[in-house]
Amino acid sequence: DTPGSIAAMPGDIAVSFEYFPPATSKAENLLARTSQRLSAFAPSFVSMTYGAGGSTRERSLAAIRKLVDEGSAPVAAHLTCVDASRDQVDDMAMQFHASGIRHIVALRGDGGEPGQPFTAHPQGYANAAELVAGLRKLADFEISVAAYPEVHPDAQSAQHDLDNLKRKLDAGATRAITQFFFSADACLRFRDRAVAAGIDAPIVPGILPITNFAQTCKFAGACGAQIPAPMKAVFEGLDDHPETRKAVSIATTAELCRKLYEGGMREFHFYTLNRAEQIEAICHLMGLRVPARVEAAA
Numbered sequence: 001d002t003p004g005s006i007a008a009m010p011g012d013i014a015v016s017f018e019y020f021p022p023a024t025s026k027a028e029n030l031l032a033r034t035s036q037r038l039s040a041f042a043p044s045f046v047s048m049t050y051g052a053g054g055s056t057r058e059r060s061l062a063a064i065r066k067l068v069d070e071g072s073a074p075v076a077a078h079l080t081c082v083d084a085s086r087d088q089v090d091d092m093a094m095q096f097h098a099s100g101i102r103h104i105v106a107l108r109g110d111g112g113e114p115g116q117p118f119t120a121h122p123q124g125y126a127n128a129a130e131l132v133a134g135l136r137k138l139a140d141f142e143i144s145v146a147a148y149p150e151v152h153p154d155a156q157s158a159q160h161d162l163d164n165l166k167r168k169l170d171a172g173a174t175r176a177i178t179q180f181f182f183s184a185d186a187c188l189r190f191r192d193r194a195v196a197a198g199i200d201a202p203i204v205p206g207i208l209p210i211t212n213f214a215q216t217c218k219f220a221g222a223c224g225a226q227i228p229a230p231m232k233a234v235f236e237g238l239d240d241h242p243e244t245r246k247a248v249s250i251a252t253t254a255e256l257c258r259k260l261y262e263g264g265m266r267e268f269h270f271y272t273l274n275r276a277e278q279i280e281a282i283c284h285l286m287g288l289r290v291p292a293r294v295e296a297a298a
C-alpha cells in the first residue's frame with residue numbers, strides 16, 4: 001500500500017565514507033562529530049583523502065591517526081604518486097602502515113595547474129598501476145583504485161580507460177571506487193562493460209550528495225561527469241535556498257542510489273565532504289537505521 005519505491009529499500013547494503021583532512025581545529029571538531037554520527041551505520045571502511053603532491057601529507061597522517069584511534073571502522077588512506085619520488089611515496093605508505101593502516105586507495109593525482117597535463121616525477125611512479133605494483137611489494141596492503149564511469153579526461157578512449165583499470169586490478173588492487181556521477185545508467189553501463197571485459201573485482205559507486213549545485217557543476221566539468229538535464233531542472237532557482245537545496249539533494253541522491261540498487265549494486269562509497277546530515281538521511285532512505293542511542297547524542 002505504500003506509494004513510492006524508496007519504501008521498498010531493505011538496507012541489505014554496505015557503505016563506506018570518505019573524509020578529507022581538516023584544516024582548522026573547528027573543522028577537526030566537525031569531522032570528529034561527523035565520523036561519530038556516521039559510524040552508527042557500521043561502515044565497512046572509512047577513508048581519508050591525500051593532497052596531490054603531499055600538500056596535506058601531515059594533515060592526512062594526523063587525521064588518519066585520529067580515525068584509527070577512534071576505532072569505529074577500518075581506515076583506508078588515500079595515497080597519490082604525483083610530484084614525488086618512489087622513495088617518498090613508499091616512505092609515506094610505510095608511515096601509514098606504522099599507524100595501523102592496512103588499506104590504501106592508490107591514486108595517480110593531478111598536475112599542479114588545472115588543465116595542465118600530468119607529468120610523472122623523474123624518479124616517481126608513472127601512474128596508479130605502477131603505484132599499486134609498488135605497494136604490493138612493500139607490504140600486505142589491501143588496495144583500492146579509482147574508476148571512471150564517464151571516462152577519465154586524460155584517457156584516449158573509454159576502452160583505453162577500461163584497460164587501465166584492468167591493469168590496476170591485475171597489479172594487485174581488489175576494489176574500484178568510482179568518480180562521482182549523476183546518471184545511474186552511466187554507472188551501470190560502465191559496470192556491465194567492466195564485467196564483460198573480465199573484471200570481477202567489486203566496482204563501488206562513489207556517491208556525492210550535492211551541497212552547492214553551481215560548484216558541483218564546475219567540479220563535474222573538470223572531471224568529466226555529466227549533469228543530466230532533469231537534474232539541472234530540479235536544482236533551478238535554489239541557489240539562495242540552502243535548506244530546500246539540501247532536501248532536494250537528499251531526494252535526488254537517494255533516487256540515484258535506489259536505481260543503482262535496482263541495477264544490482266550493494267556497496268556504496270559516500271563523498272561526505274565531512275558532513276553527516278545528508279548522508280544520514282540518504283542511508284536511512286536506503287533502509288539503514290541509526291540506533292536511537294546515537295541519534296539522541298548527536
Ligand code: FAD
Nearest residue numbers: 049050052078107108109127128146152154155161164179
Ligand atoms: P591512473 O589510473 O593512473 O589514470 C589516469 C589516466 O591516465 C586515465 O585516463 C588512464 O587511462 C591514463 N593512463 C594511465 N596509465 C596509462 C598508460 N600507461 N598509458 C596510457 N594511458 C594511461 N586525488 C587526490 O589528489 N587525492 C585523493 O585523495 C584522491 N582520491 C580519489 C578517490 C577516488 C575514489 C577517485 C575516483 C579519485 C580520487 N582522486 C584523488 C583524483 C585522482 O587523483 C584523479 O582522478 C587523477 O587524475 C587520476 O588518478 P588515477 O589514480 O585514476 O590515475
